[in-house]
Amino acid sequence: xxxxxxxxxxxxxxxxxxxxxxxxxxxxxxxxxxxxxxxxxxxxxxxxxxxxxxxxxxxxxxxxxxxxxxxxxxxxxxxxxxxxxxxxxxxxxxxxxxxxxxxxxxxxxxxxxxxxxxxxxxxxxxxxxxxxxxxxxxxxxxxxxxxxxxxxxxxxxxxxxxxxxxxxxxxxxxxxxxxxxxxxxxxxxxxxxxxxxxxxxxxxxxxxxxxxxxxxxxxxxxxxxxxxxxxxxxxxxxxxxxxxxxxxxxxxxxxxxxxxxxxxxxxxxxxxxxxxxxxxxxxxxxxxxxxxxxxxxxxxxxxxxxxxxxxxxxxxxxxxxxxxxxxxxxxxxxxxxxxxxxxxxxxxxxxxxxxxxxxxxxxxxxxxxxxxxxxxxxxxxxxxxxxxxxxxxxxxxxxxxxxxxxxxxxxxxxxxxxxxxxxxxxxxxxxxxxxxxxxxxxxxxxxxxxxxxxxxxxxxxxxxxxxxxxxxxxxxxxxxxxxxxxxxxxxxxxxxxxxxxxxxxxxxxxxxxxxxxxxxxxxxxxxxxxxxxxxxxxxxxxxxxxxxxxxxxxxxxxxxxxxxxxxxxxxxxxxxxxxxxxxxxxxxxxxxxxxxxxxxxxxxxxxxxxxxxxxxxxxxxxxxxxxxxxxxxxxxxxxxxxxxxxxxxxxxxxxxxxxxxxxxxxxxxxxxxxxxxxxxxxxxxxxxxxxxxxxxxxxxx
Amino acid sequence: xxxxxxxxxxxxxxxxxxxxxxxxxxxxxxxxxxxxxxxxxxxxxxxxxxxxxxxxxxxxxxxxxxxxxxxxxxxxxxxxxxxxxxxxxxxxxxxxxxxxxxxxxxxxxxxxxxxxxxxxxxxxxxxxxxxxxxxxxxxxxxxxxxxxxxxxxxxxxxxxxxxxxxxxxxxxxxxxxxxxxxxxxxxxxxxxxxxxxxxxxxxxxxxxxxxxxxxxxxxx
Numbered sequence: 071x072x073x074x075x076x077x078x079x080x081x082x083x084x085x086x087x088x089x090x091x092x093x094x095x096x097x098x099x100x101x102x103x104x105x106x107x108x109x110x111x112x113x114x115x116x117x118x119x120x121x122x123x124x125x126x127x128x129x130x131x132x133x134x135x136x137x138x139x140x141x142x143x144x145x146x147x148x149x150x151x152x153x154x155x156x157x158x159x160x161x162x163x164x165x166x167x168x169x170x171x172x173x174x175x176x177x178x179x180x181x182x183x184x185x186x187x188x189x190x191x192x193x194x195x196x197x198x199x200x201x202x203x204x205x206x207x208x209x210x211x212x213x214x215x216x217x218x219x220x221x222x223x224x225x226x227x228x229x230x231x232x233x234x235x236x237x238x239x240x241x242x243x244x245x246x247x248x249x250x251x252x253x254x255x256x257x258x259x260x261x262x263x264x265x266x267x268x269x270x271x272x273x274x275x276x277x278x279x280x281x282x283x284x285x286x287x288x289x290x291x292x293x294x295x296x297x298x299x300x301x302x303x304x305x306x307x308x309x310x311x312x313x314x315x316x317x318x319x320x321x322x323x324x325x326x327x328x329x330x331x332x333x334x335x336x337x338x339x340x341x342x343x344x345x346x347x348x349x350x351x352x353x354x355x356x357x358x359x360x361x362x363x364x365x366x367x368x369x370x371x372x373x374x375x376x377x378x379x380x381x382x383x384x385x386x387x388x389x390x391x392x393x394x395x396x397x398x399x400x401x402x403x404x405x406x407x408x409x410x411x412x413x414x415x416x417x418x419x420x421x422x423x424x425x426x427x428x429x430x431x432x433x434x435x436x437x438x439x440x441x442x443x444x445x446x447x448x449x450x451x452x453x454x455x456x457x458x459x460x461x462x463x464x465x466x467x468x469x470x471x472x473x474x475x476x477x478x479x480x481x482x483x484x485x486x487x488x489x490x491x492x493x494x495x496x497x498x499x500x501x502x503x504x505x506x507x508x509x510x511x512x513x514x515x516x517x518x519x520x521x522x523x524x525x526x527x528x529x530x531x532x533x534x535x536x537x538x539x540x541x542x543x544x545x546x547x548x549x550x551x552x553x554x555x556x557x558x559x560x561x562x563x564x565x566x567x568x569x570x571x572x573x574x575x576x577x578x579x580x581x582x583x584x585x586x587x588x589x590x591x592x593x594x595x596x597x598x599x600x601x602x603x604x605x606x607x608x609x610x611x612x613x614x615x616x617x618x619x620x621x622x623x624x625x626x627x628x629x630x631x632x633x634x635x636x637x638x639x640x641x642x643x644x645x646x647x648x649x650x651x652x653x654x655x656x657x658x659x660x661x662x663x664x665x666x667x668x669x670x671x672x673x674x675x676x677x678x679x680x681x682x683x684x685x686x687x688x689x690x691x692x693x694x695x696x697x698x699x700x701x702x703x704x705x706x707x708x709x710x711x712x713x714x715x716x717x718x719x720x721x722x723x724x725x726x727x728x729x730x731x732x733x734x735x736x737x738x739x740x741x742x743x744x745x746x747x748x749x750x751x752x753x754x755x756x757x758x759x760x761x762x763x764x765x766x767x768x769x770x771x
Numbered sequence: 772x773x774x775x776x777x778x779x780x781x782x783x784x785x786x787x788x789x790x791x792x793x794x795x796x797x798x799x800x801x802x803x804x805x806x807x808x809x810x811x812x813x814x815x816x817x818x819x820x821x822x823x824x825x826x827x828x829x830x831x832x833x834x835x836x837x838x839x840x841x842x843x844x845x846x847x848x849x850x851x852x853x854x855x856x857x858x859x860x861x862x863x864x865x866x867x868x869x870x871x872x873x874x875x876x877x878x879x880x881x882x883x884x885x886x887x888x889x890x891x892x893x894x895x896x897x898x899x900x901x902x903x904x905x906x907x908x909x910x911x912x913x914x915x916x917x918x919x920x921x922x923x924x925x926x927x928x929x930x931x932x933x934x935x936x937x938x939x940x941x942x943x944x945x946x947x948x949x950x951x952x953x954x955x956x957x958x959x960x961x962x963x964x965x966x967x968x969x970x971x972x973x974x975x976x977x978x979x980x981x982x983x984x985x986x987x988x989x990x991x
Contacts, residue, residue: 259774259777261777261959262777262960263956265952269949284882557960557964560963561960563956564953564960567953580940580945581886581887581940581941585941585945586940586941586945588870588888589890590867590869590888593865594867597865
């Protein structure tokens with residue numbers, strides 16, 4: 071109940087600021103929630119970079135309270151009526167419903183990358199009241215990833231304890247705000263246009279599903295950034311098209327939205343630039359100078375100011391984050407990966423290869439991979455089904471069908487021109503984005519992953535979704551303006567809504583998505599959480615824990631490190647299986663061959679006070695059983711906790727590790743490949759190091 | 772369309788849908804009661820021996836142990852209508868997913884035709900079966916090997932309470948939220964088009980708009 075009320079306060083703050091921006095800045099009420107959420111992300115980002123995240127948070131909620139007081143004090147019935155638009159009503163209803171449902175059902179983290187970054191970053195931001203990159207953690211991780219969405223989660227977790235369902239709720243408010251923006255400029259009289267367009271927009275987070283799903287679908291229950299980023303970009307396009315009918319008024323909110331897109335993920339900057347480019351073309355060719363005004367400027371100067379603001383906001387977000395990271399001592403000068411190039415070098419080499427120039431050292435190195443990636447990307451666009459409607463080419467056909475109907479049926483010449491320009495430049499923008507993604511496959515991804523276009527649909531569908539949302543807004547505006555042939559465009563809107571709902575019903579089982587997911591979906595995560603809770607109850611808050619989970623592929627290590635926090639889970643070879651090569655029989659294989667002495671030396675040198683064994687086997691017992699006070703506790707189906715007891719007088723010597731063994735270098739561990747390096751080994755480890763079982767209270771359902 | 776008509780249409784669509792849903796629930800309750808009374812549906816208790824066991828090993832009367840990650844309890848040749856399955860079973864440790872599969876005809880069990888359990892406070896698993904004739908029923912009580920299952924009571928078609936017919940699933944609530952709104956939008960569109968026909972405004976709308984705008988300009 072406390073968590074529910076705390077989250078409700080955050081939602082109330084967003085609603086109060088939205089109502090305030092409608093009253094004070096005359097923003098369309100359907101667009102206000104998205105503008106406020108985007109502005110809030112940027113505000114918290116800036117105060118976070120200055121190191122005042124928590125203080126900034128209190129100021130934010132104080133401003134929201136003041137906005138509430140202002141709204142009540144200056145109450146006028148007519149002005150309240152301006153809030154009664156389909157967009158704002160939809161946003162309020164969806165947020166309240168979602169809040170109640172999530173507070174009851176309490177969904178928790180589920181997927182690999184949620185544990186390895188997105189969920190962990192949100193938890194670190196909340197627990198430390200600082201941006202995730204500055205927080206200390208037990209393993210080398212993607213600290214340079216953009217903080218926009220963890221910040222959004224922070225806003226909705228600001229009061230009370232961090233809870234994963236509040237993280238999902240934060241993401242969903244953003245998705246709902248975009249759905250509201252898709253109908254943001256429609257008045258209550260046009261509800262029959264708003265209903266189908268809103269439904270189509272709400273289905274968009276499922277757009278990446280391309281086959282009838284038999285497993286749980288996480289849309290609306292995911293903390294991944296790709297889809298929210300694409301949808302937010304689409305929301306910015308929708309907001310622009312609605313606002314542009316009023317000659318530039320309120321376009322500052324679009325700049326905020328694009329700034330928030332740039333803060334979602336590394337690929338957010340190119341996406342926000344593409345959106346800014348599409349908007350620029352529209353401003354240049356579809357806005358009359360005489361009617362255009364922005365920040366007390368008029369005509370061409372106002373247009374130039376808007377265009378500059380749109381690009382500058384996104385670029386500023388990128389630059390501020392880079393400066394912040396460099397102040398922390400974390401460089402963001404390269405894109406990492408195979409070639410470890412700077413973003414500029416990546417683009418330059420990519421463009422050279424694109425034009426067949428491969429005579430430089432780097433381009434020659436990547437020429438073959440480039441050709442393979444290029445062919446695969448062309449083929450994927452034409453043939454690989456990655457969305458509800460089919461491959462990329464069909465998505466374009468779908469968008470052009472919507473735009474063509476808008477063009478032919480719209481009664482407004484200017485709107486027809488706008489539709490054509492949108493179709494052309496959204497396609498060119500896709501081309502630029504697609505080429506950029508291709509370059510990352512060539513220069514950033516490892517050979518195999520790059521050529522196989524790993525996570526292709528995740529990267530590409532976010533653009534498709536944004537592009538379609540823009541088309542939906544143009545269709546709705548066309549229908550609102552009136553058709554040339556009666557109200558046929560309204561009929562197209564309704565057909566679109568039905569079509570999207572039918573596609574949704576065809577591919578997604580309601581029992582396997584947010585609508586009606588079974589409780590059992592989260593059983594595994596819930597049990598893991600409980601078992602870790604049993605362990606953390608027994609150990610001090612600052613204890614470092616060594617982790618063992620034989621046969622783990624890394625996911626359990628990530629999920630345990632998330633659950634153990636604020637206890638630091640040691641890197642511990644990432645949870646891979648290990649054994650002493652001296653006791654391994656023929657045919658037995660493990661990830662790491664580590665002798666008893668090496669393991670003991672590692673545990674002592676890394677200051678681990680406890681060992682948490684999630685999963686062990688006979689081979690583990692054979693290898694390291696002598697280190698345990700009672701080896702009979704191994705192997706065990708249930709997780710076990712052991713205290714590390716070390717006697718004085720041990721000696722650790724350096725030995726030359728053989729090929730394939732693990733070496734220790736500072737806090738990082740590297741698998742040797744052909745080279746010989748010294749490795750720490752404890753002499754007679756079982757005399758000096760003992761692992762004593764700690765009894766945990768069993769708490770299984 | 773004036774505001775009053777629009778409101779009537781919008782809320783009317785939802786009222787009709789909700790009323791329809793309540794009527795269907797009432798009909799289901801009545802028809803189930805009649806079928807129970809006529810013997811078309813009967814409450815039946817099953818023991819471990821009544822099932823075809825797949826990947827289970829029996830070691831006591833009502834105790835079985837799973838021998839694979841896909842153990843199944845199958846009721847073959849049921850070929851009747853069903854209402855609900857209620858299972859009182861306990862496990863020696865966490866069993867994983869508990870779900871029920873059903874078939875309508877001679878086809879194989881499919882991932883498309885399955886139902887998940889709602890666990891009651893007393894530990895019972897309850898599955899609401901879909902309406903219509905069901906050929907075979909399969910319970911997958913676990914997805915781990917070595918789980919000891921004690922089947923205390925398995926009841927097919929237990930008497931359902933009147934209120935249970937009105938406990939709607941998330942899917943039903945979703946449909947009742949979405950489709951009436953869309954239907955109302957469709958009706959509003961058709962109504963507008965129909966009333967425009969009645970007024971015999973057969974000229975394209977953009978021209979009429981222009982005329983109206985010109986008239987306004989003249990007046991001003």
